[in-house]
Amino acid sequence: MSSNFKPVPATHPDPARAAGLYRLAIVGAGTLKGKEVAEVLGDRNFPSLDIKLLDDNESLGQLESVGDEVSFIQSVRSEHFEKIDFTFFASDQECTRQNWKKAHAAGSAIVDLSYALDDEPDADVKSPWIQRQLGQTLAPELQPGPAVVAHPAAVVLALLLLRLKKAGAVKRVVATVFEPASEHGQKGMDELHEQTVNLLSFQQLPKKVFDTQVAFNMVTRYGEQSVPALNTVEHRVLKHYKRIAGKDAPPLSLLLVQAPIFHGHAFTLHVEMEKPVEIDSISKALAGEHVTITSLAEESPSNVNAAGQGDVLVSIQPDIDLANGLWLWAASDNLRIAAATAVECAENMAATRPIGKIQ
DSSP states (O other): OOSSSOOOOOEEEOOOHHTTOEEEETTTTTHHHHHHHHHHHTTTOOOOOEEEEEEEEGGTOOOEEETTEEEEEEOOOOGGGOOEEEEOOOOOHHHHHHHHHHHHTTOOOESSSSSSTTTTTTTTEOOHHHHHHTTTOOOSSSSSOOOOOHHHHHHHHHHHHHHEEEEEETEEEEEEEEGGGGGGGGHHHHHHHHHHHHTTTOOOOOOOSSOOOTTTOOOOOOOTTTTHHHHHHHHHHHHHHHHHHHHHSSOOEEEEOOSSSSEEEEEEEEEEESSSSOOHHHHHHHHHHHHEOOTTTHHHOOOOHHHHOSSHHHHEETTTOOOOOOOOOEEEOOOHHHHHHHHHHHHHHHHTOTTTOOO
């Protein structure tokens, strides 16, 4: 990591800080990710004194609930970052790029869910789930750079494949990830809904987000006007997988498919082990924190039954034509995993810094 990131020393002479309470801001509070972050903060009882909800003009003045309280969404202005300890950027990438340095200059730690800061010199792609899986200890960071939330699909793939290694050597993994419309935010969800309705009523399809038909259809690339392109997302998932899982992670071949689903990732993984391994051994290796194994007698994992859950749902089947091969079918809530990762990143930052000290 380079040293281009200039730390901003700051101290809040605030009794609340001395009591271990933090002031937070969510930029993009009206987005799907922003709302999920607010919900996870409440679920995990994050020690917050105040949470400011910030967004662009589209959702200004909107009422949103944060825990037991209801708050108005305010505009994103420099003064709103004063005395803020942690700022979650759940906005679009342009908004993050325009405002993250203002938050940092005011003394806030940065947690980026937009991936806009992927290539900032001192930014670090993080997944506390994977750090725990690898047994990595939390090193004190008095002046941490931006924490970029690892892509939720990369988190799921890393968690499953690192655990598979406990059952035996992994020779090869080929994965297909079925991308939901919610990864494009509310606009993606709305366009899929409108395309579905318009197709059924023989009307022209809206294509502002995907620039192609995604309703009743599966595609491996979007239209030329779509930003980001699907292969850009695919490259991000692979890059994040390699960064969080480490150099000893099983090699992964990946294909991303846009599916006609509103919410939740689905995964199919074909795994070739070096030697034949019993399915029971695979199940025991995979099971644990954040992973639920379903049996053949139970309901198969799906993006529907994974919604709202923090666990990855997984079923396992042997490859009938390959003695050392197996299939994994998995599903997860993409927004919940991204938000949980973001909040845990902030918890880790808080835990490794002295009370009363921030960036």
